[in-house]
Amino acid sequence: MNALHELKEKFRPIIAGFVADDVSKTDAMLAMIRPAGDAKHGDFQANFAMPMGKQTGQSPRAVAETVLQQCNLSGICQTVDIAGPGFINLKLDDDWIKRQLKSALADSRLAVDSVTNARNYIVDYSSPNVAKPMHVGHIRSTVIGDALTRILNFVGHCAKSDNHLGDWGTQFGMILYGYKHFRDQEAFDSDTIGELSRLYRLVRKLIDYHGARIKLVVLETALAELETQQSDLKQKQSESQEKSAVKKIKKEISQIEKRINDAAEKLQKATTAIDAVENDSELSLLAAAHPEIGTAVLLETAKLHAGDQENRDLWTTFLPICKQDMQTIYDRLDVEFDMALGESFYNDTLGAIVDELEAKGFARESDGAMCVFLDGFETPMIIRKKDGAFLYSTTDLATIKYRMDNFDADACLYVVDHRQHEHFEKLFAVAALWGYDEAELKHVSFGTVMGKDGKPFQTRSGDTVGLAGLLNEAEKRAADIARELNEGIEADELKENARVVGIGSLKYADLSQNRASDYTFDYEKMLALKGNTAAYLQYGYARVQGILRKVEVDPRPLRDAPVEFEFETEIERALAVQLLRFEEALSDVLIDYKPNLLCNYLFDLGQTFFKFYDQCSLKDTQSETLKHSRVQLCDLTARTIKTGLALLGIGVLDQM
RNA sequence: GCCCCCAUAGCUCAACUGGAUAGAGCAGCCGCCUUCUAAGCGGCAGGUUGUAGGUUCGAGUCCUACUGGGGGUACCA
Structure with a gap:
């Protein structure tokens, strides 16, 4: 309804x-x-x-x-x-409202109608690179994609989630190289994932070091040149008389200053990468011993792709371990995928796809690379590198074909960072050329996670914040509050409470924002438990349960045999109307795939409920029928919150 | 250089895609626990929606220019 x-x-x-x-x-x-x-x-x-x-x-x-x-x-x-x-x-009309409430009461779906135009959706989200530790940047795609999948299915669409793992890229070359040259066998045996992650970071550091060494001179001369230009312009500015000329020079100076800042920043990064190695005698030795590590890593990747037995064997050994490690995160987040077809899954089909596009005249060679040139784009989409290797654009095309052929998809949603905007524009354009122009291909983009300095988020050390650590902290904070408010709470209950509230609030912090906005990572905000948070809604739910326990009315029999609703106060009617808006909120979400609209709705519902709670004490309600009417409102509120939160991948508790 | 996003209260964000007096949460101040759990509620304060124009009955939302921030831009994903 x-x-x-x-x-x-x-x-x-x-x-x-x-x-x-x-x-x-x-x-x-x-x-x-x-x-x-x-x-x-x-x-x-x-x-x-x-x-x-x-x-x-x-x-x-x-x-x-x-x-x-x-x-x-x-x-x-x-x-x-x-x-x-x-x-x-x-x-x-009040009577109309009451009739609708009754039908919602009797319906496990709260009278939310199924859509009449059900579609097949594939929702592509999370998609981390395996073998790199998951970080805070991954959480946004994961929770938004998961919520959208749940909502689509709830309203009657058929949505399948797919974790398009990066399991075939250069990072495996790094790990392979690291494994062959730097591994600590003892550590590998006892803590495989930890050792793999150490190897990844080590190789990364060495590559960055050599890259920075090469770039250093270029960067320094570029910076010096810019500084000369700057002082020349300043000279000109002081000599110039004419107003308009001065203005023009000023503008040029400010542009130069911007470029100087950029250059200085790049130089700073390079210096940091160099210092990180040179200030460490052990690393310096390794760097000196592996001067060609960058190309060597690419070679390892190429060998893997070409079917080199040793590398394939190592890959088959590493992959399940890496996946298992990610799975622990997904389990904690309560996120499931219908499939996790990574890039490697499509490996065997890529050559044929490039051939097909070439045969049909869509792709041609340019500078040795196979390219699709598109109207309106400065650069082509490269689908095969000049060294013969394929790119993620090739894999993405293969993925579209697979999804159309096997799932008859009406729509594919790509829940990916907005920095890939142009990639997807090109991808969709090529797919349309190729004949896949019927389905809705949609880049559900979201803003970058920024640090407090206004730059994409990084910690001081340059490593992004680990996801596991963030989850731990979220649970710890929720546990601290729960312990404080519930003396003598059982250990098991405390743990469950902390998990549901902590993880829920973390997810909600992400979901409640318009996905388009860049988001400033704020530890305190992500982990907040007061105000517009999951904890607030969970608390509302728990309080309903508290009321029901206190007044000793079982709401369940009332669902099929309700008493007549009574709106004794304005707030009861307001709560009723708000309850009836649930379906509206869900359909708003799906107009442009914005889960924050469901958060907005639930928060409004929560606020209305707490006002009702304040003004309408059930315990003191004398009339039995009015009391039961209020129980029914409470029951509907709790079930709407529970269902709404469940659609966001967030749980509830009977007591907090 | 070209292209794409963004700019709203001290801070972090909303605003149902053009509707009536721009709303929340933090932070601040004042109240409310002998009354169904204070992870809550009520109140105060906080705004020329970056700037200047334009479109129209009506603009935070659309158009133009500018300022400032972020991102992308031929073989990384």
Whole structure:
């Protein structure tokens, strides 16, 4: 049941008459029926009279009156008013609300209708590179993708999640090289994943070192050149008389300064990479002994791809271990995938795909590389390097083909950082050329995780914050509060409480933000348990359970045999209306795949509930029927919170 | 150079895709636990939505220019 939808259908035939049955115009007008911005204007408002008045040359108020004369809203609306320039304010009928509440009460889906146009979705998210430790940057894709998959399935679509693991890239070359040259066998035997991760970081450091050494001179001369230019310009500025010329020079100076800052930053990075090795005698020796490590690593990767037995064997040994390590994180996050087809899965199909694109005339060789040139793009999409190796663009194309052929996908969502915007634009353009132009291919992008300095997030050491550590800290903080508030809480219960609240709040912190915004990583905010957090909603849920325990009314029999709802106070009606908006919130989420809209809804519901809680004591309610009506409201609130949080991948507790 | 995002309260973010008086949470101040769990509630304070124009009945939202920040830009993913 969706009140907004019902209202739109009531208005549809009348509006259609006004716009000569133009369906898209009708829909545009109906889209102007929306929840009231301010509760004192009613429950919903319709804003179509203004543009319609404009088009027909009538006054908007006259249009509104005509529409309302023809539209029979009795039964669903209690009052209908025209206000201001021509706003139509709609207030739902109490009896109608009560009927809807009853059907929600009796329904395990809370009367959320299944969509009529069910589609097959593939949701591609998380997709970490195996063999690199997962860091805080991975959590965003993981929780957003997981929430979208759950919501799509709940409303009746068929959504399959796919973890498109980076299990075939250069990082494996690093590990292979590290394993062959630097491994500590004892450590490898006792703590394999720790040793692999150490090897990865070690090789990374050495490559960065040599890279920085080569770049150093270039960077230094570039910086010096820029500084000369800067002083020249300053000279010119002081000599110049003309106002406009001075202004122009000033602008040039500020541009130069920006470039100087950039160059200085790069130089700083290079120096840091060099110092990290040279200040460490052991590392210096290793660096000196492996001058060609960069190309050697690429060679190891190439050998792996070419089917070299030793490297393949090592890969088959490492991969399950790495996957197992990631799985512990996914388990803690309660995230599951329907499939985890990594890049390696598509390896055997890549050659044929490149050949096909070439044969069809979409791809051609340029500078030795196989490229697809696209209108509107400066650079082509390279699908095979000049050394013969394939790229992730090739794999992504193979993935699209696989998903279309095997899952008959109507839509693929890629929950990936917005920095890959252009990659996906090209990918989708090539897919359309290739013939996959029916399905919706959508880059559900999200902002970068930034540090407090406004730069992409990194810790001082240059390593990004580990995900495991973040989860530990989240649970620890939740445990501290739970212990403080519940003296003598059992160890098991404390642990469960900390897990549900800590992890839930961490996820919610990510989900509650508009995914488009870059997000500033803030330890305190990520781990906050007060205000607009999962803990707030979980607390609301737990309090309902507390009430039900206290008043000793079992809500379950009331679900199928409810008493008549009574709105003794304004707040009870407000809570009721808010409860009926659940389906609306879910459909809002899916318009542009924004889970934060569900968070907004739940937080509003929570606030309304706490007001109700404050004003309507069930314990002191004398009338049995009123008490039961309130129990029913509580029951619906708890179930809506529980269901809503579950759709975000967050759990609830009976007691906190 | 070219292209893409972003700029909203001291801080971190919303604003249902053009609607009525721009909302929350932190942080600050004042209240509320002998009253169903204070991880809560009520109140105060905080804004020329980066700047300047434009479009229209109506703009944080759309267009233009500018300023500032981030990202991308031929063989990394």
